[in-house]
Amino acid sequence: MPEAAAARRKLVEVRDLRMHFPIYAGLLRRRVGAVKAVDGVSFDIHEGETLGLVGESGCGKSTCGRALLRLYEPTSGSIRIDGREIATAGFDTLRTLRPIMQMVFQDPQASLNPRMTVGSIIGEPLDEHTRLSRREKQERIHELMDAVGLNRAFANRYPHEFSGGQRQSIGIARALALNPRFIVCDEPIAALDVSIQAQVVNLLEDLQARFGLTYLFISHDLSMVRHIADRVAVMDLGRIAELAPRDALYEAPLHPYSQALLSAVPEPDPNAETRRRRIILTGDVPSPANPPRGCNFSTRCPRVMPVCREVEPAFREVAPGHFTACHLHDPAISQTAGTAAAPEAKSTADTHVQQGA
Amino acid sequence: MTDVPFQPDRATERPRSQWAEVWAQFKTHRGALIGLAVFVALVLFVSVGPLVWTRSPTYINPNAAEMILSRNKPPSWQAPLGTDQLGRDMLARMMAGGQVSIAVGLVAMVISMVLGTLVGVLAGYFRRLDGPLMRLTDLFLALPLLPLLLVMVMLFRDPLARSLGPEGGTFLLIVTAIGVTSWMQAARIVRGEVLALKEREFVLAARSIGTPARRIILRHILPNIVSPIMVSATLGIASAIITESALSFLGLGFPPDFPTWGRLLFDGVEYIQQYPARVIWPGLAISLIVLSVNYIGDGLRDALDPRIRGR
Numbered sequence: 090m091p092e093a094a095a096a097r098r099k100l101v102e103v104r105d106l107r108m109h110f111p112i113y114a115g116l117l118r119r120r121v122g123a124v125k126a127v128d129g130v131s132f133d134i135h136e137g138e139t140l141g142l143v144g145e146s147g148c149g150k151s152t153c154g155r156a157l158l159r160l161y162e163p164t165s166g167s168i169r170i171d172g173r174e175i176a177t178a179g180f181d182t183l184r185t186l187r188p189i190m191q192m193v194f195q196d197p198q199a200s201l202n203p204r205m206t207v208g209s210i211i212g213e214p215l216d217e218h219t220r221l222s223r224r225e226k227q228e229r230i231h232e233l234m235d236a237v238g239l240n241r242a243f244a245n246r247y248p249h250e251f252s253g254g255q256r257q258s259i260g261i262a263r264a265l266a267l268n269p270r271f272i273v274c275d276e277p278i279a280a281l282d283v284s285i286q287a288q289v290v291n292l293l294e295d296l297q298a299r300f301g302l303t304y305l306f307i308s309h310d311l312s313m314v315r316h317i318a319d320r321v322a323v324m325d326l327g328r329i330a331e332l333a334p335r336d337a338l339y340e341a342p343l344h345p346y347s348q349a350l351l352s353a354v355p356e357p358d359p360n361a362e363t364r365r366r367r368i369i370l371t372g373d374v375p376s377p378a379n380p381p382r383g384c385n386f387s388t389r390c391p392r393v394m395p396v397c398r399e400v401e402p403a404f405r406e407v408a409p410g411h412f413t414a415c416h417l418h419d420p421a422i423s424q425t426a427g428t429a430a431a432p433e434a435k436s437t438a439d440t441h442v443q444q445g446a
Numbered sequence: 447m448t449d450v451p452f453q454p455d456r457a458t459e460r461p462r463s464q465w466a467e468v469w470a471q472f473k474t475h476r477g478a479l480i481g482l483a484v485f486v487a488l489v490l491f492v493s494v495g496p497l498v499w500t501r502s503p504t505y506i507n508p509n510a511a512e513m514i515l516s517r518n519k520p521p522s523w524q525a526p527l528g529t530d531q532l533g534r535d536m537l538a539r540m541m542a543g544g545q546v547s548i549a550v551g552l553v554a555m556v557i558s559m560v561l562g563t564l565v566g567v568l569a570g571y572f573r574r575l576d577g578p579l580m581r582l583t584d585l586f587l588a589l590p591l592l593p594l595l596l597v598m599v600m601l602f603r604d605p606l607a608r609s610l611g612p613e614g615g616t617f618l619l620i621v622t623a624i625g626v627t628s629w630m631q632a633a634r635i636v637r638g639e640v641l642a643l644k645e646r647e648f649v650l651a652a653r654s655i656g657t658p659a660r661r662i663i664l665r666h667i668l669p670n671i672v673s674p675i676m677v678s679a680t681l682g683i684a685s686a687i688i689t690e691s692a693l694s695f696l697g698l699g700f701p702p703d704f705p706t707w708g709r710l711l712f713d714g715v716e717y718i719q720q721y722p723a724r725v726i727w728p729g730l731a732i733s734l735i736v737l738s739v740n741y742i743g744d745g746l747r748d749a750l751d752p753r754i755r756g757r
Binding site: 155158160180183184187190191192194195196199200201202203204205206213214217218247249260263267 | 646647648650651652653655656657661665666669750751753
């Protein structure tokens with residue numbers, strides 16, 4: 090998989106993306122700080138692949154996805170989709186770029202206007218960006234409904250008449266209307282019950298195979314990400330902690346945060362489940378308005394070193410295609426710290442706590 | 447993917463007109479139908495009525511002795527609702543007064559809803575306009591209404607009367623005065639709704655498609671704030687009719703001999719002990735128009751909401 094991915098063209102390039110929300114306080118509503126929801130994120134997405142973006146709630150996953158499509162104005166950084174700059178494009182330029190990038194939202198109930206029929210919801214992108222005749226538009230809407238497995242007969246119905254999974258299909262059909270190349274799926278299955286989740290994920294996979302789509306799949310469901318993603322990025326408090334091909338990450342996570350996160354996934358096998366060792370994090374999640382000086386994870390990391398509280402770790406490639414931002418895997422620091430952390434990356438966390446202490 | 451049985455008739459069916467569905471739902475709301483009937487009846491009464499009952503509402507018998515004899519008559523075939531303290535025919539006055547009152551109520555309501563919705567949507571949707579527009583709203587709310595109306599009437603009545611005639615000028619003035627002093631509540635309600643709506647994901651979805659702000663407002667925001675606007679509007683008609691009568695009572699509205707329902711009500715109050723019918727008829731008419739409009743608004747609000755439609 091990594092060879093194939095490397096050979097593919099980069100469709101999305103994100104460099105040092107920052108999205109800070111200002112905090113105003115006091116009588117004069119002066120700006121007193123900022124919530125650093127996304128704080129210096131860089132990654133690429135290759136054409137035709139699915140990049141999973143995981144992390145605990147509040148770590149900035151959705152903000153990152155929305156900033157990618159300029160639903161928020163990014164504070165700084167560069168977003169290039171298909172070689173064209175998104176982050177600083179003006180409204181008209183952006184409007185011409187909109188058709189290649191679309192979004193599927195988390196809550197299918199909230200993402201469909203309750204006063205529009207399914208046909209007009211799916212047809213809205215066509216109204217905005219194409220000049221089809223009424224008949225051609227109707228034809229295209231029916232095609233899209235076929236593509237996502239909705240009965241054509243339902244075009245005149247309203248969203249409240251559908252089940253959650255069907256509503257999400259309507260949202261997906263809307264995202265597909267303009268033949269996009271890149272779709273941000275912002276927790277598309279989080280609001281659905283388990284039996285429907287599989288349907289929607291399979292639908293997304295089918296559509297990817299048929300139309301050659303590229304996905305950014307944002308989720309906190311680690312098992313589902315393992316199923317759908319080619320590569321996975323783990324986010325912690327506005328930064329990417331680790332980015333690796335799926336199997337490498339799930340087999341051998343390098344960053345202590347990824348290790349802790351993955352240890353929380355239940356095993357289907359009851360024997361394995363009883364032997365599963367969870368890494369229970371202690372300490373508080375730092376506020377994104379006031380993150381710690383060094384590594385964002387240093388307040389909770391079971392393997393924290395003095396340097397972690399001082400210096401922000403760089404995001405570096407430690408194995409081909411496997412990136413992580415952790416001092417444990419920084420050759421320069423792990424030598425000066427006197428611990429041979431890097432070769433033992435796969436051993437359990439406990440031994441490292443003892444070594445680090 | 448679905449368990450719903452296939453319905454071939456819907457597959458080939460062309461999109462059904464939304465207004466046909468709205469009417470179909472409206473018909474199921476009994477209160478709204480009765481309200482509509484009463485409203486139509488009252489409108490016919492004031493518009494077609496004067497063509498049938500041709501006596502002048504302002505005719506006072508120039509012969510003083512006959513005038514005195516024709517005062518305060520009980521209902522009879524000559525005057526089905528009796529006569530007032532100057533011997534004028536009450537039925538004719540009710541019809542003429544209704545024309546003005548209904549027109550003032552509807553037009554003032556439309557003005558105040560348009561203003562209120564405009565200000566509310568702009569303030570709610572565009573963060574930069576929020577502060578200035580809401581302070582403007584607060585300013586209008588803080589203005590003492592009657593002195594303001596008094597000044598407006600003082601300044602503009604004569605120029606308007608000269609260019610549009612005394613009745614047309616007064617009508618325009620009163621309608622505008624009531625409209626521009628009653629939009630604030632609607633603006634606040636609408637702003638609140640818009641603030642909540644614009645964070646909904648379907649608005650975000652429209653933005654991700656690249657829909658410009660004006661079309662987001664027209665396509666997504668306005669249809670979803672119909673309910674509060676409708677409620678404000680139906681209440682607005684009532685308060686516009688009452689405000690007009692208060693203005694007339696203070697001598698700031700229409701000329702004293704020019705009947706409106708509010709005017710008739712105030713004239714009748716003096717005689718409420720001896721001739722209660724003098725108050726009951728205009729009061730009943732005002733109540734009926736307000737109530738019928740309220741029910742129509744209620745039915746329309748339900749009919750315009752696809753989630754309620756069809757149950």
